[in-house]
Amino acid sequence: MKNKVVIFGVLDTAELAHWYLENDSAYEVIAFTVNQSYLNETSFKGLPVVAFERLEETYPPADFLLFAPMTGVKMNTVRKKIYEEGKCKGYEFISYVSSKATVCQNKIGENCFILEDNTLQPFTEIGNNVVMWSGNHIGHHGKIEDHVFFTSHVVLSGHCHVKERAWFGVNATIRDYITVGEGCLIAMGAVVTKSTEDDGFYMGSPAKKQEKKAMEVY
Ligand SMILES: CC(C)(COP(=O)(O)OP(=O)(O)OC[C@H]1O[C@@H](n2cnc3c(N)ncnc32)[C@H](O)[C@@H]1OP(=O)(O)O)[C@@H](O)C(=O)NCCC(=O)NCCS
Known part of the structure; x- marks a missing residue:
C-alpha cells in the first residue's frame, strides 16, 4: 500500500494537515507542493517544497499520494481547481x-x-x-x-x-x-x-x- 503523501500548500491549513497526518494516521508526509508563483521557500517543516506544475517529475503519481486540504476562499473554487488539476495529473488523493x-x-x-x-x-x-x-x-x-x-x-x-x-x-x-x-x-x-x-x-x-x-x- 502506498503511504507516502505530498501535501499541497505551506500555510496554516497545510501545517495542520501535516500535524494531523504525522500524529493521527498511518501516512508519512514526504514533501509539500505549491504553485510555482508561490514557491518562495525550498523547505517547510524540514521537508522539500516543490512546484505543483512539475510535481510528477519528483513525486510521480504511481508512487506517491496527494493531499490538498485548502481553505474555502472564492467559494471553494480554488480548492476545486487544485483537486481537479491533481486528478488530471493522475494522483490518488488521501482523505x-x-x-x-x-x-x-x-x-x-x-x-x-x-x-x-x-x-x-x-x-x-x-x-x-x-x-x-x-x-x-x-x-x-x-x-x-x-x-x-x-x-x-x-x-x-x-x-x-x-x-x-x-x-x-x-x-x-x-x-x-x-x-x-x-x-x-x-x-x-x-x-x-x-x-x-x-x-x-x-x-x-x-x-x-x-x-x-x-x-x-x-
Ligand atoms: C455573513 C458574513 C460572511 C458577513 O461578512 P461581511 O460581509 O464581512 O459582514 P460585516 O462583518 O461587514 O457585517 C455587515 C453587517 O452584518 C452583520 N452580520 C455579519 N455577520 C452576521 C451574521 N452571521 N448574522 C447576522 N448578522 C451578521 C454585522 O453585524 C453588520 O451589521 P451592521 O451593518 O448593522 O453593523 C460573515 O459575518 C460570516 O458569517 N462569516 C463566517 C465566519 C465564520 O464562520 N468563520 C469561521 C472561519 S473558519
Missing part, C-alpha cells in the same frame, strides 16, 4: 478522518479533511474534497456533494442534500429535509428553515437571502 470523529460506516470520498469531534450519522454520504473543521453534527440519510466546506459546530439535520461548493459558517443550523444550493454561502449562526437557491448568500434567523456582497469575502 484524513480524525480518530476522534464519530463515523458510522459512511461512504467518504477522497481529499476529505474531517477533524475531531465531527459526528457523521449513519446513511449519509460524503463526496470528494469535503472539509469538516471540528465539531459538526452531520445528520442521517443525507448527501453531501463535492467541494463543500463546513467550518465548526454546524448542525446539519437529517435527510439534507448539500450541493457542490456550499460553505457553512460557524454555528449554522439547517433544518431536516433541506437542499442547500450549489455554491451557497450560509453565514455564521444562520438558521436555515427552507431550501436555498444556487449561489445564494443566506444570513439570520430565520435565514434570508442577502445581497451578494459577502460572496466576495469568501
Whole structure:
C-alpha cells in the first residue's frame, strides 16, 4: 500500500494537515507542493517544497499520494481547481478522518479533511474534497456533494442534500429535509428553515437571502 503523501500548500491549513497526518494516521508526509508563483521557500517543516506544475517529475503519481486540504476562499473554487488539476495529473488523493470523529460506516470520498469531534450519522454520504473543521453534527440519510466546506459546530439535520461548493459558517443550523444550493454561502449562526437557491448568500434567523456582497469575502 502506498503511504507516502505530498501535501499541497505551506500555510496554516497545510501545517495542520501535516500535524494531523504525522500524529493521527498511518501516512508519512514526504514533501509539500505549491504553485510555482508561490514557491518562495525550498523547505517547510524540514521537508522539500516543490512546484505543483512539475510535481510528477519528483513525486510521480504511481508512487506517491496527494493531499490538498485548502481553505474555502472564492467559494471553494480554488480548492476545486487544485483537486481537479491533481486528478488530471493522475494522483490518488488521501482523505484524513480524525480518530476522534464519530463515523458510522459512511461512504467518504477522497481529499476529505474531517477533524475531531465531527459526528457523521449513519446513511449519509460524503463526496470528494469535503472539509469538516471540528465539531459538526452531520445528520442521517443525507448527501453531501463535492467541494463543500463546513467550518465548526454546524448542525446539519437529517435527510439534507448539500450541493457542490456550499460553505457553512460557524454555528449554522439547517433544518431536516433541506437542499442547500450549489455554491451557497450560509453565514455564521444562520438558521436555515427552507431550501436555498444556487449561489445564494443566506444570513439570520430565520435565514434570508442577502445581497451578494459577502460572496466576495469568501
Ligand atoms: C455573513 C458574513 C460572511 C458577513 O461578512 P461581511 O460581509 O464581512 O459582514 P460585516 O462583518 O461587514 O457585517 C455587515 C453587517 O452584518 C452583520 N452580520 C455579519 N455577520 C452576521 C451574521 N452571521 N448574522 C447576522 N448578522 C451578521 C454585522 O453585524 C453588520 O451589521 P451592521 O451593518 O448593522 O453593523 C460573515 O459575518 C460570516 O458569517 N462569516 C463566517 C465566519 C465564520 O464562520 N468563520 C469561521 C472561519 S473558519
